[in-house]
Amino acid sequence: MNPRQISGNDSVSEVLSKTTQSRAWLNIDQAFPAHSQSITLKVSAHIPGSSPAVVDVFEPAFKRLTEMTQGAIQVQAFWDGSLHPERAGIQALQSGLTDMCPVYSAWDATLFPAAQALSLPFIFDSAEAATAVSEELYHQYFKADFERQGVLMGRMVATSEYNLFSREPIRTLEDLQGKKIACSNGVESDLFKALGALPIGCSTPEAKKQFESQEVFAISISDSAAHTVGLYRFANYRTSANLVRVNLEYGLSHHFFNQLTPTLKPIFNQWLRSLAQAGAQLFYGLAGARGCEAFQQHGMEFITLSPAEQLRWRKQVEPVEKQLITQLEKLGYPAQELVQAIKNSAKKYSHKTSDELMQETLTHPFTNLLP
Secondary structure, eight states, X not given: OOTTSOOTTOOHHHHHHXXXXXXXXXXXXXXXXXXXXXXXXXXXXXXXXXXXXXXXXXXXXXXXXXXHTTTXXXXXXXXXXXXXXXXXXXXXXXXXXXXXXXXXXXXXTTXXXXXXXXXXXXXXXXXXXXXXXXXXXXXXXXXXXXXXXXXXXXXXXXXXXXXXEESSOOOSGGGTTTXXXXXXXXXXXXXXXXXXXXXXXXOHHHHHHHHHTTSSSEEEEOHHHHHHTTGGGTOOEEEEOOOOOOBOOEXXXXXXXXXXXXXXXXXXXXXXXXXXXXXIIIIIIIIHHHHHHHHXXXXXXXXXXXXXXXXXXXXXXXXXXXXXXXXXXXXXXXXHHHHXXXXXXXXXXXXXXXXXXXXXXXXSOOOOSOO
């Protein structure tokens, strides 16, 4: 683990020291005023308007976008699922109801098979490094699946490592056997199957409802999301297994992108690349650290698996990578090449600091995610 990237065990002060570039980019007081030829970007999501993802990332980023485009692009945002159901993002983008919204590959492995490889365990050091990897490899390996759905890629953001939140302690493999775990579809579900649990594929709002009603034993989720939805009011334990992180993509409508002039397109692309990195660092990093402080203040017990127990879990999930490669090859994907490319890219970015990763989006943004 690169100590200059954000760890799931970092304190708030440690995360602050690592994210000076992201926070500087989002430090903007007011949006540039609109003018008569302004284009409106409609952004929608199921996340609460009070979430740090909105307050600390999206809202200041919208101001930065209007400043970067001198008012040519304005933003209209819809939160709390107020514009469309959370899983209806593709249809909403296709119809023009919205211009940018979640189309998470973790919600439907059948639509986005290749992106499941980004959830294989023990590859990435941090959310920001995993985000850089996913965006770097998007054009070559993931673009076809997303554009087949009639949408463009807005931004790819990898989460921090997911933890298990439960009412009863999870310290060993035996504590998981036969227990229902709310988690993402795809690779994460396969990981919990390999561990002997019963994965229940669902979104965060769905998982919260099932946990509150005690339909599931535990939820696998990031610290920042767990804090945002108030899981600490119901969960007594947080078990860190560092098994998985997922990619939470926001799709973009062709209708909006086609309105942009040749001058605006590269500016908008740079904004998206910086938004992705800032989101990884400040929601999954900083908001996650603040969430952990809240969990501890609420009396939640933090459980870290012993080295011997971690090794048991690792051995149990080893077959999942080969299983995914076999599945993808049957579907015609260059699976071995893809997984190796992810590992190679992860190794390259593991040497960067969080600030360096953000700076690269400002000076050398990826330019091949959009047409």
